[in-house]
Amino acid sequence: MSGEEPVPGFGVAVVREDGKWRCDPMDATALRELDAAITELRKTRTTGAVFGLLAIDDEFFLLLRPSPGGVSLLLSDAAAALDYDIAADALDVLRVDPPEDDEEVWPEGSLDILADLGLPAPELQVIIDEIDLYPDEQLQMIAQRLGFASEFTKHLDTILQ
Template sequence: MSASEPATESVDYALAAYREEGVWQVAELTPDHAVDVETLASALRRFPGDGGAVGLVAVEEDFFLVLRVAGQQTRLVLSDVTAATEWELAADVAEHLGLPVVEDDDDPEPAGDLDLLTDLGLPAAALAEILDDDELYPDEMLSDIARALGFGELFDDVVGLTSA
């Protein structure tokens, strides 16, 4: 797939996670919400959340995106910047982050705002450690992120992972 082809058919899942009165909620989004950063951010803004909503999108077991919206602010983490050469969504994220296109043969490297989940309980260093684990698939990394934030079981149930 080239960066010019839409990713909607390749989206493994797109989820919104938000806290309402201190309790985590997880809702599925349609793949149509994951066509670009603005569409995804707009979809997340409709959720009531203490401190905004977090979007988790996995594409073809190749890469994932964590997006956080609070008001008009949008913060992003892309698990692998080299995905921007193959996937339209990853290219859009890289553009939002102001990153140059990285050749696909480069080593996979995360990019973005590693502090976006710090106030929710996942410090930048812990997020970087998850992102650096090249033994994990994207859904396993997102499960670890969800677990660190406190909604791991909800996440695993929605995406069909078996909790460890």
């Protein structure tokens, strides 16, 4: 999917500040362009943690976490790079070649991207391995595990209406 056609899905900027979670909608361009998503997250003013949850076209999800030294990424399905520009861009940033075919699902990037917030790499791997779930359901599991499920659900209810 390229060009200016809208990409189905949603993006959520998640902020943890002073022990409280907040979820803000991300612009639709964040689903199309990795740079746009990173830039939008970097503009979020906070003294706490900020990361992005992107669910793309019921196919895969992308976690983004900007830091002063760059950005940490986790792509739930490396094979998505064969069909989606944003996934191909994520693999470029990770310096990983796209897979030869889309038969096998495996994540690429930093499985410990949310470990300091309470979601260790092995638990995130279990969520990714739930391939019968849609990306929004997997992101809901991440939100549940980290403790912002109600904020995430409220946000989803408003964008999915």
